[in-house]
Each structure stands twice: as C-alpha cells, then as structure tokens.
Amino acid sequence: MLWLDLGNTRLKYWLTDDIGQIVAHDAKQHLQAPAELLMGLTDRFERYAPDFIGISSVLGDALNAKVSETLSRLNIPFEFVHVDAAHALMKSAYNDQQLGCDRWLQMLGAVDKKKRQCVIGCGTAVTIDLIDHAEHLGGYIFPSIYLQRESLFSGTKQITISNGTFDSVSQGMTTQDAVHRGILLSIVGAVNEISRRHPNFEVIMTGGDAATISQHVNRPVRLRDDLLLNGLARYFDYRNKP
Ligand SMILES: Nc1ncnc2c1ncn2[C@@H]1O[C@H](COP(=O)(O)OP(=O)(O)O)[C@@H](O)[C@H]1O
Ligand SMILES: CC(C)(COP(=O)(O)O)[C@@H](O)C(=O)NCCC(=O)O
Ligand SMILES: [K+]
Numbered sequence: 001m002l003w004l005d006l007g008n009t010r011l012k013y014w015l016t017d018d019i020g021q022i023v024a025h026d027a028k029q030h031l032q033a034p035a036e037l038l039m040g041l042t043d044r045f046e047r048y049a050p051d052f053i054g055i056s057s058v059l060g061d062a063l064n065a066k067v068s069e070t071l072s073r074l075n076i077p078f079e080f081v082h083v084d085a086a087h088a089l090m091k092s093a094y095n096d097q098q099l100g101c102d103r104w105l106q107m108l109g110a111v112d113k114k115k116r117q118c119v120i121g122c123g124t125a126v127t128i129d130l131i132d133h134a135e136h137l138g139g140y141i142f143p144s145i146y147l148q149r150e151s152l153f154s155g156t157k158q159i160t161i162s163n164g165t166f167d168s169v170s171q172g173m174t175t176q177d178a179v180h181r182g183i184l185l186s187i188v189g190a191v192n193e194i195s196r197r198h199p200n201f202e203v204i205m206t207g208g209d210a211a212t213i214s215q216h217v218n219r220p221v222r223l224r225d226d227l228l229l230n231g232l233a234r235y236f237d238y239r240n241k242p
Helices: 034-048 061-072 101-110 145-155 175-197 210-214 227-239
Strands: 002-006 010-016 022-029 053-057 078-080 116-122 125-132 135-143 202-206 221-223
Touching: 002 034, 002 061, 002 227, 010 034, 010 227, 022 034, 034 061, 053 061, 053 101, 053 227, 061 078, 101 116, 101 125, 101 227, 116 175, 116 210, 125 175, 135 145, 135 175, 145 175, 175 210, 202 210, 202 227, 210 221
Parallel strands: 002 053, 053 078, 116 202, 202 221
Antiparallel strands: 002 010, 010 022, 116 125, 125 135
16 A cells, blocks of 8 residues: 655655555655655655555645646556544544544544543644544644744844754743744643643644654653554545445
8 A cells, every 4th residue: 555645844655565564654845746746756656566545635626636647647546535523433523624634634543432632743733632532622723833933034024043953942042042942832832731731631742843842741742653644544444344
C-alpha cells in the first residue's frame, strides 16, 4: 500500500508491505506544488508496486484535482479520505463538513474507547482535540510557532526576526528571545491550561513540531509519529469490511 498525507507544509508518504510494515517513508516540503513533487516520486512508488493508494489531504479541491491527475497515470486505484463523524471507532460532535481530514485521522489513529485522550497535532497549524471514551468533544486551532513568527514579521515594523530557535519559555531580554519565547509560551501555555482543565486525559502529540513543544509541557506527553498512518490504515480497513 501507498499512504499519502498532504499537509499545508509537507507531503509525507509511507509504503507498507502486506503485513503493514513500513518499507519506505519520507516527508518533503511541497511548496504548494504537491502534484509536481509526486511526479518526481512516481518511479520510486512504481518500484514497490503498491496495489492501493490511500490519501489524506487538507489542500483543497484545486490541488487535490492536480494530485488525482498525477496519480491516475500510475494505474493504481486511489482514494481520498472523507471525514465521517459517525465512524464506528469514534463519534464526533464537530461540524464534519469543516473538520480537517488530517486532524480526524490523527484522532482515529489514536482513539481508544477505554481512555480519555487529548490529541495534539503540531503541523502548520497546532490542533488540540479532546476525546472522551471514543467521543470527540471538539478542540482548538492555533497558528504554529512558525506562522506566528511570520505574522509578527509581516505585521510590525521593528520585528524583523525571521529565523532562530524555539528553545525556551523564560522571559527574553532581546527582541529575538522575546519573540521566540513568547510564541513558544503561547502554545505551551495553552497545552498546560487544557491539560489542567482535563487532568485525567492522556496527552498525545504528533507532527513536525511535537518534540519542540512537548519538552516544555508540565505533564507527561506521549509522542507518536504514527498517528496519521494508523488512522489511514484503520479508515481503509473499516471501509473494506461489509
Ligand atoms: N516557515 C515555516 N512554516 C511552517 N512550517 C515550517 C516552517 N519552517 C519549518 N517548518 C516545519 O515544517 C514542519 C511542518 O510539520 P508537518 O507536521 O509536516 O505539517 P503539515 O502536516 O502541516 O505539513 C514542521 O516540522 C515545522 O517545524
Ligand atoms: C487545522 C488544519 C489547518 C491543520 O493542518 P496542518 O497543520 O496539518 O497542515 C487542517 O486540519 C484544516 O485545514 N482543517 C480545517 C478546519 C477544521 O479542522 O475545523
Ligand atoms: K498534518
């Protein structure tokens, strides 16, 4: 199987064998041209001869159509995931016309009907979702640390910070530090507040910035990089059952 995750910043893919083991995997920035990036990967995909392609995309209809066009040339059946708020594994009260497919799949990949869970996706946006015994209660969306920095850069005259590391939440004494630490604190502080309100929820993080953020959270955090893949596998597994 070939699994694709088209996020706002990166395209991730996983090739798995017939027992579900990952035989190849990568993540690449697509620069809003995912179809062109996929074109360059087709040789690689063809070598593994997957019999199906399952896709999560939050890129919208226009880019998805281009992706479909590229994938059609492979002559391998493919399908985009559609959010199902009444799925057998997890019910959701969220507006299912709006809920991001990657957000939903990450939850589907994590959900455990015996647990209370807080699933945090740290990608281009940071999403925080609460799940109580396989019932999605809703959540929050924040700009990522990078988007926050870009918005300060573009919305102010005197903040010209466009690089640097996010490594502390202590107060800063320079613009560089104040910007990075303030932004990181905005996310870490939100995570801490949500976990304070929901003390008996297991905190799970995934996505490119999960390690950067989790270090400063004052609760144990379970880092899982397999959530979206697991969600895709669960989704198509259920789809194929009568
Ligand atoms: N300027 C930037 N804007 C957004 N993300 C950036 C930027 N620079 C680096 N990144 C990295 O891009 C990655 C995006 O993570 P990922 O989970 O793949 O997101 P998505 O699913 O939204 O594409 C993060 O690891 C982040 O650190
Ligand atoms: C919240 C998101 C932008 C996160 O995307 P990502 O950071 O993974 O690229 C995406 O799931 C999305 O576009 N969601 C639609 C809005 C919603 O979930 O309500
Ligand atoms: K994502």
